[in-house]
Amino acid sequence: MDSSVIVAGLVCIAAVFVLLVLAAVVSRRRERERRERLEVWAVQHRWQYVPRPVNEWWRRLPGHNKRGVSLALSGVVGGRAVSVAEYSYTTTSTTSGPDGSTSTSSQTHHFIVWVVRVRGSWPELSVHRRGAVSRFGRTLFGDRATALGYEPFDSAFRIRAARPETVRTVFGRDLVAEQLSGRLPEWSLYGGDLMVVESGRLAEPDGIPARFGPLVRVADLIENPR
Known part of the structure; x- marks a missing residue:
């Protein structure tokens, strides 16, 4: 050569x-x-910035990475203690070539976690908008014990709850109406932490307090069901 x-x-x-x-x-x-x-x-803004905070949020997050929360900012919005954190976990995949060789690649998944403190201690509960698979399953098998018995809501959302009997305690008329209106996100509740998880990473921080508005509203409606 x-x-x-x-x-x-x-x-x-x-x-x-x-x-x-x-x-x-x-x-x-x-x-x-x-x-x-x-x-x-x-x-x-008199908030607290904490790298690698000690927390149990990872138990409720994709990947269940115990060391996945890399930072958190905590403050007060609407009179409530709130935190926003960054979380990640990594998946690894192996592919085989036609010659029998293998190659390994990894991908890190990043999330933003929004948490609002709610008074009291609550059993695990979450609400999710139904996808095609969930709607089809409902058609085949009917509603679960966590259904509210209100068709517009039950056809659009599914509720998971460790204790189904608590669902109607949490979902008052106003919470149901606002969830149906699209003004509220999908959320989960456990202990005293009301949580929303979304893909991505925090960018400019100025909009952080306003982003808590819908979740603070959920907290208010849970504590004061109407």
């Missing part, structure tokens, strides 16, 4: 390596700056 071809190949490999290193450096710097913005915002 021509030595010039070998040299050109080595140069290309070196260039790719340098680009990868530079991309990693830039990514780490941007991540550091992003976290610094969150921390500065927390100080300015």
Whole structure:
């Protein structure tokens, strides 16, 4: 093989390596700056910024990664203690090539966790909008014990509850109406933590307090059912 071809190949490999290193450096710097913005915002608004907080939220999150909560910001919204956290977990997959070789790849899944404190201690309960599979299952097998008996709601949402008898205690008329209106997110409740989980990572922090509005409304309706 021509030595010039070998040299050109080595140069290309070196260039790719340098680009990868530079991309990693830039990514780490941007991540550091992003976290610094969150921390500065927390100080300015009298919130608390906590890296790697001790918590039990991971038990209710996808992947159940005990060390997955990387940071949390905690403050008060609408007179309630609230927290927003970042959580992640990693999945690994292995593929086989036609020659019998295998390759392994990993993917990290990022989530934002919104938590509002509710008075009292509640058994596990969550509400989810029905998808096609859930609607089909309902057609085949009927409603579960957690159904409210109100067709517009039961056809649009499914409720999971550790104690089905508590469902009607939680879902008053106003909560049902607002959930149906689309003004409220899917949520879960356990102990004193009311939670919403969404994919992504925190960006600019200025909109954080307003994002708690719908979940604070859920908390109010749970504590004061009407």
